[in-house]
Amino acid sequence: MRLAWHVTATDVRRIKTLMAAANGLPIIEARRRRNLATQRPRISLAGFWHGLCGALLTTQQKAGPNSAVTRLLATRPFPLSIRRVEAERNVAPFVTRTLKEFGGIRRSTVIGRELATNYRSLSGGLWDEIDPMLARLTTHVSAEYERDVANFLADQLLGIGPKQSRNLLQGIGLTRYEIPLDSRLAKWLNDFGFPVKLNATALADRYYYQFVSDGVQALCKAANVAPCLFDAAVFASFDADEWSDPKSVEWGYDGD
Template identity: 50%
Template sequence: MKLVWEFEDSDVERVKAIVASQSDNPFVKERIGKNLWKRPPTISKERFWDVLVGCLLTSQQRSGPQSRVNLFINHRPFPLSLARVRGARSRTKFVTNTLTDWGGIRFVNRIGVHLSRNLRVVDTDRWLEIDATLKGMCAKRSPDAEVRAAADLQSMLAGVGPKQARNLLQGLGLTLYEIPIDSRIVKWLNGAGFPVKLSASALGDEHYYRFVLQGIRELCRAAGVLPCVFDAAVFSSYDSDGWTADNSVW
Protein backbone atom coordinates (compact mmCIF):
# COMPACT_ATOMS: atom_id res chain seq x y z
CA MET A 1 0.00 0.00 0.00
CA LYS A 2 1.06 3.56 -0.60
CA LEU A 3 -0.25 6.73 1.01
CA VAL A 4 -0.06 9.98 -0.91
CA TRP A 5 -0.53 13.29 0.88
CA GLU A 6 -2.41 15.80 -1.27
CA PHE A 7 -3.18 19.37 -0.26
CA GLU A 8 -5.33 22.09 -1.77
CA ASP A 9 -3.85 25.44 -2.73
CA SER A 10 -5.76 26.95 0.19
CA ASP A 11 -3.96 24.60 2.61
CA VAL A 12 -0.59 25.72 1.30
CA GLU A 13 -1.60 29.38 1.51
CA ARG A 14 -2.60 28.97 5.18
CA VAL A 15 0.91 27.77 6.00
CA LYS A 16 2.51 30.61 4.07
CA ALA A 17 0.19 33.11 5.75
CA ILE A 18 0.89 31.99 9.34
CA VAL A 19 4.64 32.08 8.74
CA ALA A 20 4.47 35.50 7.08
CA SER A 21 2.30 36.91 9.88
CA GLN A 22 4.88 35.89 12.51
CA SER A 23 8.04 36.72 10.57
CA ASP A 24 8.91 39.64 12.88
CA ASN A 25 8.14 37.75 16.09
CA PRO A 26 11.26 37.40 18.29
CA PHE A 27 10.38 33.76 18.96
CA VAL A 28 10.44 32.97 15.23
CA LYS A 29 13.61 34.98 14.67
CA GLU A 30 15.29 33.10 17.51
CA ARG A 31 14.30 29.76 15.95
CA ILE A 32 15.64 30.75 12.54
CA GLY A 33 18.90 32.02 14.00
CA LYS A 34 19.40 28.93 16.14
CA ASN A 35 18.30 26.13 13.81
CA LEU A 36 19.23 27.38 10.34
CA TRP A 37 22.94 27.56 11.13
CA LYS A 38 25.88 27.45 8.76
CA ARG A 39 28.28 26.12 11.38
CA PRO A 40 27.11 23.39 13.79
CA PRO A 41 26.65 24.41 17.42
CA THR A 42 28.88 23.08 20.18
CA ILE A 43 26.68 21.28 22.69
CA SER A 44 28.14 20.78 26.14
CA LYS A 45 26.73 18.39 28.70
CA GLU A 46 25.52 21.42 30.67
CA ARG A 47 23.67 22.87 27.69
CA PHE A 48 22.10 19.50 26.91
CA TRP A 49 20.93 19.20 30.51
CA ASP A 50 19.36 22.66 30.62
CA VAL A 51 17.36 22.02 27.45
CA LEU A 52 16.35 18.55 28.66
CA VAL A 53 15.00 20.08 31.87
CA GLY A 54 13.06 22.61 29.83
CA CYS A 55 11.53 19.88 27.68
CA LEU A 56 10.29 17.92 30.67
CA LEU A 57 8.92 21.07 32.28
CA THR A 58 6.95 22.17 29.22
CA SER A 59 5.32 18.79 28.65
CA GLN A 60 1.54 19.04 29.23
CA GLN A 61 1.87 22.51 30.75
CA ARG A 62 1.29 26.08 29.69
CA SER A 63 4.57 27.46 28.39
CA GLY A 64 3.72 30.87 26.98
CA PRO A 65 5.99 33.87 27.54
CA GLN A 66 4.58 34.78 30.97
CA SER A 67 3.86 31.25 32.18
CA ARG A 68 5.46 30.05 35.40
CA VAL A 69 7.28 27.38 33.40
CA ASN A 70 8.86 29.82 30.95
CA LEU A 71 9.80 32.24 33.73
CA PHE A 72 11.50 29.36 35.53
CA ILE A 73 13.38 28.22 32.42
CA ASN A 74 14.68 31.73 31.77
CA HIS A 75 15.60 32.49 35.39
CA ARG A 76 19.31 33.02 35.99
CA PRO A 77 21.12 31.42 37.62
CA PHE A 78 19.15 28.41 36.41
CA PRO A 79 17.60 26.76 39.50
CA LEU A 80 18.00 23.20 38.17
CA SER A 81 21.40 23.46 36.54
CA LEU A 82 23.46 20.32 36.15
CA ALA A 83 25.84 21.37 38.92
CA ARG A 84 23.02 22.11 41.38
CA VAL A 85 21.14 18.87 40.82
CA ARG A 86 24.34 16.84 40.77
CA GLY A 87 25.41 18.32 44.10
CA ALA A 88 22.14 17.61 45.90
CA ARG A 89 22.08 14.87 48.53
CA SER A 90 18.66 13.68 47.33
CA ARG A 91 18.35 14.69 43.71
CA THR A 92 14.71 13.73 43.32
CA LYS A 93 13.72 15.66 46.43
CA PHE A 94 15.83 18.66 45.40
CA VAL A 95 14.10 18.90 42.02
CA THR A 96 10.65 18.39 43.52
CA ASN A 97 11.18 20.97 46.26
CA THR A 98 12.69 23.52 43.87
CA LEU A 99 9.74 23.28 41.51
CA THR A 100 7.21 23.30 44.35
CA ASP A 101 8.77 26.41 45.87
CA TRP A 102 8.66 28.17 42.50
CA GLY A 103 4.95 27.43 42.17
CA GLY A 104 2.60 27.05 39.24
CA ILE A 105 4.30 23.96 37.78
CA ARG A 106 2.52 20.62 37.57
CA PHE A 107 3.81 17.04 37.81
CA VAL A 108 6.72 18.03 40.06
CA ASN A 109 7.09 14.55 41.57
CA ARG A 110 7.21 12.87 38.18
CA ILE A 111 9.70 15.41 36.85
CA GLY A 112 11.88 14.88 39.91
CA VAL A 113 12.04 11.14 39.32
CA HIS A 114 12.76 11.53 35.61
CA LEU A 115 15.52 14.10 36.10
CA SER A 116 17.17 12.01 38.79
CA ARG A 117 17.24 9.03 36.43
CA ASN A 118 18.46 11.14 33.53
CA LEU A 119 21.33 12.54 35.57
CA ARG A 120 22.58 8.99 36.00
CA VAL A 121 22.50 8.67 32.22
CA VAL A 122 24.42 11.84 31.37
CA ASP A 123 26.98 11.20 34.12
CA THR A 124 27.91 7.75 32.79
CA ASP A 125 29.39 6.41 29.57
CA ARG A 126 25.94 6.71 27.99
CA TRP A 127 26.74 10.38 27.52
CA LEU A 128 29.20 9.27 24.86
CA GLU A 129 26.28 7.67 22.99
CA ILE A 130 24.21 10.84 23.29
CA ASP A 131 27.13 12.99 22.19
CA ALA A 132 27.71 10.75 19.16
CA THR A 133 24.03 11.02 18.24
CA LEU A 134 24.13 14.82 18.39
CA LYS A 135 27.35 15.06 16.39
CA GLY A 136 25.93 12.69 13.80
CA MET A 137 23.03 15.07 13.25
CA CYS A 138 25.42 17.93 12.64
CA ALA A 139 27.30 15.88 10.05
CA LYS A 140 24.19 15.07 8.02
CA ARG A 141 21.00 17.13 8.20
CA SER A 142 18.08 15.10 6.89
CA PRO A 143 14.64 13.92 8.05
CA ASP A 144 15.90 10.35 8.41
CA ALA A 145 18.85 11.43 10.58
CA GLU A 146 16.51 13.44 12.80
CA VAL A 147 14.09 10.51 13.17
CA ARG A 148 16.93 8.19 14.18
CA ALA A 149 18.29 10.70 16.69
CA ALA A 150 14.86 11.16 18.28
CA ALA A 151 14.48 7.39 18.61
CA ASP A 152 17.93 7.13 20.22
CA LEU A 153 17.09 9.75 22.83
CA GLN A 154 13.74 8.13 23.60
CA SER A 155 15.51 4.84 24.30
CA MET A 156 18.00 6.43 26.70
CA LEU A 157 16.11 9.13 28.61
CA ALA A 158 13.31 8.87 31.17
CA GLY A 159 10.14 10.83 30.47
CA VAL A 160 11.10 11.43 26.85
CA GLY A 161 8.57 10.31 24.25
CA PRO A 162 8.17 11.26 20.57
CA LYS A 163 7.25 14.88 21.30
CA GLN A 164 9.82 15.48 24.04
CA ALA A 165 12.66 13.97 21.98
CA ARG A 166 11.94 16.32 19.10
CA ASN A 167 11.48 19.24 21.46
CA LEU A 168 14.90 18.51 22.93
CA LEU A 169 16.62 18.29 19.55
CA GLN A 170 14.85 21.41 18.32
CA GLY A 171 15.77 23.30 21.48
CA LEU A 172 19.41 22.39 20.89
CA GLY A 173 19.15 23.89 17.41
CA LEU A 174 19.73 20.59 15.61
CA THR A 175 16.51 19.98 13.70
CA LEU A 176 14.93 21.38 10.56
CA TYR A 177 12.27 18.77 9.79
CA GLU A 178 11.20 16.94 12.96
CA ILE A 179 9.07 19.07 15.28
CA PRO A 180 7.28 18.59 18.61
CA ILE A 181 3.57 18.27 17.80
CA ASP A 182 2.13 20.03 20.84
CA SER A 183 -1.38 21.22 21.63
CA ARG A 184 -0.95 24.44 19.65
CA ILE A 185 0.12 22.62 16.50
CA VAL A 186 -2.77 20.17 16.98
CA LYS A 187 -5.27 23.00 17.41
CA TRP A 188 -3.99 24.91 14.38
CA LEU A 189 -3.90 21.87 12.09
CA ASN A 190 -7.35 20.68 13.15
CA GLY A 191 -8.70 24.18 12.59
CA ALA A 192 -7.06 24.32 9.16
CA GLY A 193 -8.71 21.06 8.10
CA PHE A 194 -5.67 18.76 8.25
CA PRO A 195 -6.64 15.45 6.56
CA VAL A 196 -6.16 13.49 9.80
CA LYS A 197 -8.05 14.56 12.92
CA LEU A 198 -5.35 14.86 15.56
CA SER A 199 -5.49 14.01 19.25
CA ALA A 200 -2.82 14.45 21.91
CA SER A 201 -3.30 10.94 23.31
CA ALA A 202 -2.78 9.21 19.96
CA LEU A 203 0.41 11.20 19.36
CA GLY A 204 2.03 9.31 22.23
CA ASP A 205 2.41 6.38 19.83
CA GLU A 206 5.67 6.62 17.88
CA HIS A 207 4.28 5.17 14.65
CA TYR A 208 1.23 7.45 14.62
CA TYR A 209 3.43 10.43 15.49
CA ARG A 210 5.76 9.75 12.56
CA PHE A 211 2.78 9.24 10.24
CA VAL A 212 1.31 12.63 11.15
CA LEU A 213 4.68 14.34 11.00
CA GLN A 214 5.22 13.02 7.50
CA GLY A 215 2.04 14.82 6.50
CA ILE A 216 3.21 18.03 8.17
CA ARG A 217 6.54 17.83 6.38
CA GLU A 218 4.79 17.34 3.04
CA LEU A 219 2.52 20.31 3.71
CA CYS A 220 5.50 22.49 4.63
CA ARG A 221 7.43 21.32 1.58
CA ALA A 222 4.53 22.35 -0.66
CA ALA A 223 4.56 25.77 1.00
CA GLY A 224 8.33 26.15 0.74
CA VAL A 225 8.63 26.44 4.52
CA LEU A 226 10.86 24.48 6.87
CA PRO A 227 8.85 22.62 9.54
CA CYS A 228 10.91 24.12 12.38
CA VAL A 229 9.95 27.62 11.21
CA PHE A 230 6.31 26.62 10.75
CA ASP A 231 6.33 25.25 14.30
CA ALA A 232 7.72 28.50 15.71
CA ALA A 233 5.19 30.59 13.78
CA VAL A 234 2.20 28.58 14.96
CA PHE A 235 3.44 28.43 18.55
CA SER A 236 4.07 32.17 18.79
CA SER A 237 0.79 33.08 17.08
CA TYR A 238 -1.18 32.15 20.20
CA ASP A 239 0.69 34.65 22.40
CA SER A 240 0.04 37.94 20.60
CA ASP A 241 3.17 40.06 21.12
CA GLY A 242 4.28 38.42 24.39
CA TRP A 243 7.59 37.05 23.13
CA THR A 244 10.74 39.16 23.36
CA ALA A 245 14.41 38.60 22.62
CA ASP A 246 14.94 37.91 26.33
CA ASN A 247 12.20 35.38 27.07
CA SER A 248 12.47 33.21 23.95
CA VAL A 249 16.10 32.17 24.19
CA TRP A 250 15.84 28.64 25.58
Protein backbone atom coordinates (compact mmCIF):
# COMPACT_ATOMS: atom_id res chain seq x y z
CA MET A 1 0.00 0.00 0.00
CA ARG A 2 1.15 3.54 -0.73
CA LEU A 3 -0.10 6.91 0.43
CA ALA A 4 0.10 9.95 -1.84
CA TRP A 5 0.11 13.47 -0.42
CA HIS A 6 -2.27 15.78 -2.26
CA VAL A 7 -1.53 19.49 -1.96
CA THR A 8 -4.27 21.92 -3.01
CA ALA A 9 -4.00 25.38 -4.52
CA THR A 10 -5.39 26.77 -1.26
CA ASP A 11 -2.61 25.04 0.67
CA VAL A 12 -0.02 26.64 -1.57
CA ARG A 13 -1.54 30.10 -1.17
CA ARG A 14 -1.46 29.79 2.59
CA ILE A 15 2.19 28.77 2.59
CA LYS A 16 3.06 31.68 0.32
CA THR A 17 1.18 34.06 2.63
CA LEU A 18 3.19 32.75 5.58
CA MET A 19 6.46 33.23 3.74
CA ALA A 20 5.54 36.73 2.59
CA ALA A 21 4.83 37.75 6.20
CA ALA A 22 8.24 36.46 7.30
CA ASN A 23 10.19 37.96 4.40
CA GLY A 24 13.19 39.94 5.59
CA LEU A 25 13.17 38.72 9.18
CA PRO A 26 16.67 38.05 10.54
CA ILE A 27 15.84 34.40 11.25
CA ILE A 28 14.85 33.88 7.60
CA GLU A 29 17.94 35.59 6.24
CA ALA A 30 20.24 33.68 8.61
CA ARG A 31 18.71 30.38 7.56
CA ARG A 32 18.96 31.33 3.88
CA ARG A 33 22.64 32.28 4.17
CA ARG A 34 23.61 29.19 6.14
CA ASN A 35 21.44 26.35 4.93
CA LEU A 36 20.94 27.35 1.30
CA ALA A 37 24.53 28.38 0.63
CA THR A 38 26.12 26.94 -2.49
CA GLN A 39 29.24 26.06 -0.52
CA ARG A 40 28.86 25.08 3.10
CA PRO A 41 31.89 24.93 5.41
CA ARG A 42 33.17 21.78 7.11
CA ILE A 43 31.90 21.47 10.66
CA SER A 44 34.50 20.92 13.37
CA LEU A 45 33.98 18.88 16.51
CA ALA A 46 33.66 22.17 18.40
CA GLY A 47 30.91 23.36 16.08
CA PHE A 48 29.10 20.03 16.22
CA TRP A 49 29.32 20.04 20.02
CA HIS A 50 27.78 23.51 20.16
CA GLY A 51 25.00 22.22 17.94
CA LEU A 52 24.50 19.22 20.18
CA CYS A 53 24.23 21.49 23.21
CA GLY A 54 21.66 23.56 21.34
CA ALA A 55 19.57 20.53 20.43
CA LEU A 56 19.46 19.35 24.05
CA LEU A 57 18.92 22.82 25.52
CA THR A 58 15.94 23.51 23.26
CA THR A 59 14.15 20.31 24.28
CA GLN A 60 11.03 21.09 26.35
CA GLN A 61 12.16 24.70 26.77
CA LYS A 62 11.31 28.04 25.22
CA ALA A 63 13.77 29.07 22.52
CA GLY A 64 12.45 32.42 21.33
CA PRO A 65 14.77 35.36 20.54
CA ASN A 66 14.85 36.60 24.14
CA SER A 67 14.80 33.26 25.95
CA ALA A 68 17.48 32.13 28.38
CA VAL A 69 18.39 29.28 26.03
CA THR A 70 18.99 31.61 23.09
CA ARG A 71 21.03 33.98 25.26
CA LEU A 72 23.15 31.12 26.55
CA LEU A 73 23.83 29.73 23.09
CA ALA A 74 24.81 33.20 21.87
CA THR A 75 27.19 33.84 24.79
CA ARG A 76 30.83 34.24 23.76
CA PRO A 77 32.89 32.50 24.84
CA PHE A 78 30.35 29.69 25.03
CA PRO A 79 30.22 28.46 28.67
CA LEU A 80 29.84 24.80 27.64
CA SER A 81 32.32 24.74 24.77
CA ILE A 82 34.10 21.50 23.98
CA ARG A 83 37.35 23.02 25.25
CA ARG A 84 35.84 23.77 28.63
CA VAL A 85 34.30 20.33 28.87
CA GLU A 86 37.61 18.68 27.95
CA ALA A 87 39.23 20.42 30.92
CA GLU A 88 36.70 19.00 33.39
CA ARG A 89 37.21 15.69 35.16
CA ASN A 90 33.49 15.39 35.98
CA VAL A 91 31.49 16.69 33.03
CA ALA A 92 27.93 16.12 34.27
CA PRO A 93 28.16 18.23 37.47
CA PHE A 94 30.09 20.92 35.57
CA VAL A 95 27.32 21.23 32.96
CA THR A 96 24.57 21.17 35.58
CA ARG A 97 26.30 23.80 37.69
CA THR A 98 26.93 26.04 34.68
CA LEU A 99 23.30 25.89 33.59
CA LYS A 100 21.98 26.60 37.08
CA GLU A 101 24.32 29.55 37.50
CA PHE A 102 23.26 31.00 34.14
CA GLY A 103 19.63 30.84 35.21
CA GLY A 104 16.35 30.22 33.44
CA ILE A 105 17.31 26.78 32.09
CA ARG A 106 15.17 23.74 32.84
CA ARG A 107 16.34 20.11 32.97
CA SER A 108 19.89 21.10 33.98
CA THR A 109 20.64 17.78 35.69
CA VAL A 110 19.27 15.74 32.78
CA ILE A 111 21.21 17.80 30.24
CA GLY A 112 24.36 17.42 32.32
CA ARG A 113 24.04 13.65 32.25
CA GLU A 114 23.25 13.59 28.53
CA LEU A 115 26.17 15.81 27.57
CA ALA A 116 28.58 13.85 29.75
CA THR A 117 27.54 10.58 28.12
CA ASN A 118 27.70 12.05 24.63
CA TYR A 119 31.11 13.56 25.30
CA ARG A 120 32.45 10.13 26.24
CA SER A 121 30.94 8.63 23.08
CA LEU A 122 32.33 11.32 20.79
CA SER A 123 35.81 11.22 22.29
CA GLY A 124 35.71 7.42 22.25
CA GLY A 125 35.44 7.20 18.47
CA LEU A 126 31.91 8.28 17.53
CA TRP A 127 33.16 11.58 16.15
CA ASP A 128 35.30 9.67 13.65
CA GLU A 129 32.08 8.16 12.27
CA ILE A 130 30.09 11.39 12.29
CA ASP A 131 32.75 13.63 10.75
CA PRO A 132 32.68 12.09 7.22
CA MET A 133 28.88 12.14 7.25
CA LEU A 134 28.86 15.87 7.95
CA ALA A 135 31.52 16.39 5.30
CA ARG A 136 29.31 14.69 2.74
CA LEU A 137 26.36 16.86 3.74
CA THR A 138 28.33 19.98 2.80
CA THR A 139 28.19 18.96 -0.87
CA HIS A 140 25.56 16.23 -1.18
CA VAL A 141 22.14 17.92 -1.03
CA SER A 142 19.59 15.14 -0.66
CA ALA A 143 16.53 14.69 1.54
CA GLU A 144 17.29 10.98 1.74
CA TYR A 145 20.84 11.44 2.98
CA GLU A 146 19.81 14.16 5.43
CA ARG A 147 17.37 11.65 6.90
CA ASP A 148 19.99 8.91 7.06
CA VAL A 149 22.36 11.14 9.04
CA ALA A 150 19.59 12.37 11.34
CA ASN A 151 18.62 8.78 12.11
CA PHE A 152 22.22 7.83 12.81
CA LEU A 153 22.60 10.69 15.31
CA ALA A 154 19.34 9.75 17.01
CA ASP A 155 20.59 6.17 17.36
CA GLN A 156 24.00 7.11 18.75
CA LEU A 157 23.47 10.16 20.99
CA LEU A 158 21.71 10.25 24.35
CA GLY A 159 18.74 12.62 24.49
CA ILE A 160 18.62 12.98 20.72
CA GLY A 161 15.41 11.86 19.05
CA PRO A 162 13.95 12.60 15.61
CA LYS A 163 13.28 16.26 16.39
CA GLN A 164 16.56 16.95 18.17
CA SER A 165 18.72 15.33 15.47
CA ARG A 166 17.17 17.54 12.81
CA ASN A 167 17.42 20.58 15.04
CA LEU A 168 21.12 19.90 15.43
CA LEU A 169 21.78 19.42 11.71
CA GLN A 170 19.65 22.36 10.66
CA GLY A 171 21.32 24.59 13.23
CA ILE A 172 24.81 23.87 11.91
CA GLY A 173 23.58 24.65 8.41
CA LEU A 174 23.71 21.19 6.86
CA THR A 175 20.06 20.41 6.12
CA ARG A 176 17.49 21.90 3.77
CA TYR A 177 14.73 19.29 3.71
CA GLU A 178 14.64 17.52 7.06
CA ILE A 179 13.36 19.95 9.70
CA PRO A 180 12.61 19.72 13.45
CA LEU A 181 8.90 19.08 13.95
CA ASP A 182 8.59 20.83 17.30
CA SER A 183 5.60 22.08 19.29
CA ARG A 184 5.35 25.32 17.31
CA LEU A 185 5.32 23.58 13.98
CA ALA A 186 2.89 20.94 15.23
CA LYS A 187 0.48 23.63 16.43
CA TRP A 188 0.79 25.55 13.18
CA LEU A 189 0.18 22.46 11.06
CA ASN A 190 -2.79 21.41 13.19
CA ASP A 191 -4.32 24.88 12.78
CA PHE A 192 -3.48 24.72 9.07
CA GLY A 193 -5.55 21.56 8.75
CA PHE A 194 -2.77 19.03 8.20
CA PRO A 195 -4.49 15.70 7.46
CA VAL A 196 -3.09 13.94 10.53
CA LYS A 197 -3.22 15.34 14.05
CA LEU A 198 0.25 16.04 15.42
CA ASN A 199 1.44 15.67 19.00
CA ALA A 200 4.80 15.28 20.70
CA THR A 201 4.20 11.69 21.77
CA ALA A 202 3.48 10.45 18.26
CA LEU A 203 6.36 12.44 16.76
CA ALA A 204 8.81 10.66 19.07
CA ASP A 205 8.32 7.60 16.85
CA ARG A 206 10.81 7.62 13.98
CA TYR A 207 8.50 6.23 11.34
CA TYR A 208 5.56 8.46 12.20
CA TYR A 209 7.95 11.42 12.22
CA GLN A 210 9.22 10.49 8.76
CA PHE A 211 5.66 10.06 7.50
CA VAL A 212 4.77 13.58 8.64
CA SER A 213 8.04 14.95 7.31
CA ASP A 214 7.21 13.53 3.88
CA GLY A 215 3.94 15.46 3.96
CA VAL A 216 5.64 18.70 4.99
CA GLN A 217 8.22 18.32 2.24
CA ALA A 218 5.47 17.69 -0.32
CA LEU A 219 3.69 20.84 0.84
CA CYS A 220 6.89 22.90 0.58
CA LYS A 221 7.74 21.47 -2.84
CA ALA A 222 4.33 22.45 -4.19
CA ALA A 223 4.80 25.98 -2.84
CA ASN A 224 8.41 26.15 -4.11
CA VAL A 225 9.70 26.87 -0.61
CA ALA A 226 12.74 25.27 1.01
CA PRO A 227 11.53 23.35 4.10
CA CYS A 228 14.24 24.96 6.25
CA LEU A 229 12.84 28.41 5.38
CA PHE A 230 9.28 27.25 6.00
CA ASP A 231 10.40 26.05 9.44
CA ALA A 232 11.96 29.45 10.21
CA ALA A 233 8.82 31.28 9.09
CA VAL A 234 6.57 29.14 11.28
CA PHE A 235 8.92 29.54 14.24
CA ALA A 236 8.97 33.32 13.85
CA SER A 237 5.20 33.57 13.39
CA PHE A 238 4.68 32.93 17.10
CA ASP A 239 6.69 36.00 18.15
CA ALA A 240 7.14 37.96 14.91
CA ASP A 241 7.44 41.31 16.70
CA GLU A 242 10.51 40.11 18.58
CA TRP A 243 12.08 38.57 15.48
CA SER A 244 11.58 41.83 13.57
CA ASP A 245 14.18 43.46 15.81
CA PRO A 246 17.44 43.76 13.78
CA LYS A 247 19.34 42.61 16.87
CA SER A 248 17.43 39.33 16.91
CA VAL A 249 19.27 36.48 15.25
CA GLU A 250 18.73 32.75 15.15
CA TRP A 251 21.09 31.00 17.52
CA GLY A 252 23.91 29.57 15.48
CA TYR A 253 26.80 27.23 16.03
CA ASP A 254 30.37 28.37 15.67
CA GLY A 255 31.92 26.29 18.42
CA ASP A 256 33.59 29.16 20.25
